[in-house]
Amino acid sequence: MAMVSTTKTTVFSALIASAALLLPSAKSAYADAAPEQAIVGMKYLNYHDSQSGDTAQTAGMSRDRINVNALSFMGMVPIAGKWSIAATFIEDSITGASPAYHSSGFPSAAANHDASSGASGELRHAGDLTVTRYFSRGTLSLGTSYSQESDYISRGVSLNGTLSTEDKNTTLSLGTAYNSDTISLDKPAVVSSKQQSAPGRKKVFSGLVGVTRVLSKNDIVQLNFTYTHGHGYYSDPYKDPDVRPDHRNMYTVMTRWNHHFEGPDGTARLSYRYYSDTFGVRAHTFDAEYVQPLSKGWELTPMVRFHSQSAADFYVPVGPAELADPSTPTPPPPGAAFFSEDQRLSAFGAFSYGMKVSKDLGRSWLVDVKYEHYQQRYNWCINGHGDPGVANFNIRDIQLGISRKF
Amino acid sequence: MKKSLILSGASALFLMSMFNLSGCSSVQPWEKQNLAKPEMTFEGDRLDTSYTEHIYSSKEGASGGSGVGGGGCGCN
Secondary structure, three states, X not given: OHHHHHHHHHHHHHHHHHHHHOOOOOOOOOOOOOXXXXXXXXXXXXXXXXXXXXXXXXXXXXXXXXXXXXXXXXXXXEEOXXXXXXXXXXXXXXXXXXXXXXXXXXXXXXXXXOOOOOOXXXXXXXXXXXXXXXXXXXXXXXXXXXXXXXXXXXXXXXXXXXXXXXXXXXXXXXXXXXXXXXEOOOOOOOOHHHOOOOOEEEEEEEEEEEEEEEEEOOEXXXXXXXXXXXXXOOOOOOOOOEEOOXXXXXXXXXXXXXXXXXXXXXXXXXXXXXXXXXXXXXXXXXXXXXXXXXXXXXXEEEXXXXXXXXXXXXXXXXXXXXXXXXXXXXXXXXXXXXXEOOHHHOOEEEEEEEEEEEEEXXXXXXXXXXXXXXXXXXXXOOOOOOOOOOOEEXXXXXXXXEEEEO | OHHHHHHXXXXXXXXXXXXXXXXXXXXXXXXXXXXXXXXXXOOOOXXXXXXXXXXXXXXXXXXXXXXXXXXXXXXX
16 A cells, blocks of 8 residues: 555656646647758767765775767658658777676676676667658658677667647657567676576567647647566676566656747757656656857757666665675675666666757758766665665766768 | 556546647747747757767666667667
């Protein structure tokens, strides 16, 4: 009974938070129209993450973790005013390592040499293709995706549709997707208890229903609900101790609001997402950015984000023995069927800030640069109790992009 | 099961209320020039969004919300 009451309260709070973003009284959607121009673009990402031992419990845990260099390409071509084809391709190069448990248990330097210990492969390639048909009051999109690295393959298909009212002020969105993943468990870096020749498999089905509504000539809002059902191999092959359930159902409620300010000709973009899954993770995520066009084709977009999540039901916090000696993980509770010491399943709050600067170079060329700094801390969690034995986690990333319309 | 029923019911109620929101007038086509700006759409920079959402979903316990489709990875 207490669990249902807690669920009702949480859902109610999420809906209230969504409603708060819908408060400007609705006067009266914004339907996708067939694009008029083709576009090609390229973007480079330089990503670096690390952990910092800033407290008495985590002193000595500071170290670099993962570095990623990625290059991606995209192209979109309209066809005959009623169709478009869009494709993206990405190559990631990953070096470094992640902890096997909490903020410790990094592989040795020798094991690190092949850059796959604790990280899923050295190189990842992924691509997706989407074909869209435009109707007078809606769209239909068929998409396919493929991602491959040395120990993980993911394949997916999706179908998305939109339908607008005659005045195009309200748009209904429906979407469904299926993903099938194959996880190699015979790599040398896979922990010995999980080593096997047969790969792990995971199948994920997801659905979305959403509404987009034009509220005024300067306001547009969107409300989306998604449900995801997955079953298969969810444990992490490189983490130990780590045994996770063989299914995971996820729900999200997301509200987005874009408001244009006529005076400065700027636009505020706000969003809130509530997330809940059967692992026991509950999360609230707030995003805000402000797009300000300036003279001579310059545009600035500062942004902030706050994310808070509770821990998974089977998360095992750092125990006293591990605090004293991080070389040995905390034993799971006796008889526990599921357990994990993955920091990503702990309770924490994460705050990030960033800035994007873009410049219209004329002749349909656009360049942009974006910087973001992100930090996770156990004591920033607003909906759970964080684990003080886990070090702060930091991300710094820079993106450089260029695009052209035809 | 109870959680999914509660969430589904709340979702349906909210969607219906979105459709029923009506004011004195709706926005006319000739008033939509600001709504046509790229920053007023919900799509955004496709490659930027792809990188950013990939980073957040591989380093946090939550993911998704704005769409379905797209591939997974063994990101650690």
